[in-house]
Amino acid sequence: xxxxxxxxxxxxxxxxxxxxxxxxxxxxxxxxxxxxxxxxxxxxxxxxxxxxxxxxxxxxxxxxxxxxxxxxxxxxxxxxxxxxxxxxxxxxxxxxxxxxxxxxxxxxxxxxxxxxxxxxxxxxxxxxxxxxxxxxxxxxxxxxxxxxxxxxxxxxxxxxxxxxxxxxxxxxxxxxxxxxxxxxxxxxxxxxxxxxxxxxxxxxxxxxxxxxxxxxxxxxxxxxxxxxxxxxxxxxxxxxxxxxxxxxxxxxxxxxxxxxxxxxxxxxxxxxxxxxxxxxxxxxxxxxxxxxxxxxxxxxxxxxxxxxxxxxxxxxxxxxxxxxxxxxxxxxxxxxxxxxxxxxxxxxxxxxxxxxxxxxxxxxxxxxxxxxxxxxxxxxxxxxxxxxxxxx
Numbered sequence: 001x002x003x004x005x006x007x008x009x010x011x012x013x014x015x016x017x018x019x020x021x022x023x024x025x026x027x028x029x030x031x032x033x034x035x036x037x038x039x040x041x042x043x044x045x046x047x048x049x050x051x052x053x054x055x056x057x058x059x060x061x062x063x064x065x066x067x068x069x070x071x072x073x074x075x076x077x078x079x080x081x082x083x084x085x086x087x088x089x090x091x092x093x094x095x096x097x098x099x100x101x102x103x104x105x106x107x108x109x110x111x112x113x114x115x116x117x118x119x120x121x122x123x124x125x126x127x128x129x130x131x132x133x134x135x136x137x138x139x140x141x142x143x144x145x146x147x148x149x150x151x152x153x154x155x156x157x158x159x160x161x162x163x164x165x166x167x168x169x170x171x172x173x174x175x176x177x178x179x180x181x182x183x184x185x186x187x188x189x190x191x192x193x194x195x196x197x198x199x200x201x202x203x204x205x206x207x208x209x210x211x212x213x214x215x216x217x218x219x220x221x222x223x224x225x226x227x228x229x230x231x232x233x234x235x236x237x238x239x240x241x242x243x244x245x246x247x248x249x250x251x252x253x254x255x256x257x258x259x260x261x262x263x264x265x266x267x268x269x270x271x272x273x274x275x276x277x278x279x280x281x282x283x284x285x286x287x288x289x290x291x292x293x294x295x296x297x298x299x300x301x302x303x304x305x306x307x308x309x310x311x312x313x314x315x316x317x318x319x320x321x322x323x324x325x326x327x328x329x330x331x332x333x334x335x336x337x338x339x340x341x342x343x344x345x346x347x348x349x350x351x352x353x354x355x356x357x358x359x360x361x362x363x364x365x366x367x368x369x370x371x372x373x374x375x376x377x378x379x380x381x382x383x384x385x386x387x388x389x390x391x392x
Contacts, residue, residue, distance in 0.1 A: 030241025
């Protein structure tokens with residue numbers, strides 16, 4: 001899926017000489033960087049006989065705390081090979097009470113508290129002298145989310161002094177478009193040799209995401225059979241944020257579980273499209289619970305929109321509204337030609353509360369013709385075409 005990036009990383013792993021530089025994976029928020037790092041990249045690193053250590057720097061305001069945790073992971077992965085890194089972090093976070101539950105827990109907690117002292121320093125030195133640095137990969141994710149610019153620059157400098165000089169493999173991950181400090185980029189150039197722009201092929205990315213996120217879900221079989229149409233809608237909407245896509249499917253499956261079977265069969269597409277587009281608008285902050293006017297505007301689509309277009313073509317000046325934006329953002333794609341706004345889905349996405357009876361009633365009103373009994377449809381057809389039938 002990410003062959004080019006994987007090839008660069010493998011070259012980094014197999015470098016014939018000790019490396020003293022880091023690699024950066026740069027990409028927009030929600031583009032799938034972290035998902036790639038925690039899944040495909042992790043598998044690649046381990047497959048090549050290296051150890052994988054991952055840290056999110058989101059909200060970090062104490063660099064020494066991060067370095068202590070790295071030291072502990074190196075130590076206890078050596079001593080207790082089956083120990084999960086998350087267990088170490090949980091013990092540190094919970095504190096002394098948890099440390100009394102098990103001897104290993106107590107060791108971790110005591111060493112963490114003593115790392116800055118004389119004994120701690122000697123332990124640290126011993127740990128670092130016994131491991132093979134070029135077999136250790138440390139991934140620092142969310143570098144743009146560190147609490148301030150000075151701390152970010154200090155982190156990069158210390159990574160070089162503490163790890164890169166000794167041959168450790170370092171990968172920094174983040175969205176550099178959200179870093180404005182020029183000194184960061186000056187310091188970065190001294191430490192990071194190559195910056196990889198992460199732009200995964202969206203169809204393959206979503207397929208892989210669905211496979212991994214929902215393979216144990218009760219809806220997996222249904223999703224797998226219908227994934228092509230769902231992916232088609234997602235691509236047409238230009239939504240690439242995997243967190244948003246995950247939220248879309250969570251919303252969809254909750255509603256799907258509540259619908260009567262005959263509604264699932266007939267209206268699953270329009271329901272999914274509503275959830276997809278409205279969830280994205282909500283996640284990006286363009287609609288909120290107080291935006292009654294936007295909801296009322298969407299309820300008038302498509303009649304109101306095309307009336308305004310006709311008036312503009314005849315010379316009337318019309319102020320741009322949210323409906324114009326919504327149409328231009330999504331509905332110009334032919335796949336959404338039959339879009340009908342469903343008010344109860346809007347309410348559910350913004351509040352988390354679903355009135356399933358109201359939703360089913362609204363669907364019956366919007367798609368009135370779909371619920372007319374066949375004999376009535378035939379009678380209506382004959383009645384409306386009676387004159388033409390008599391002439392023939």
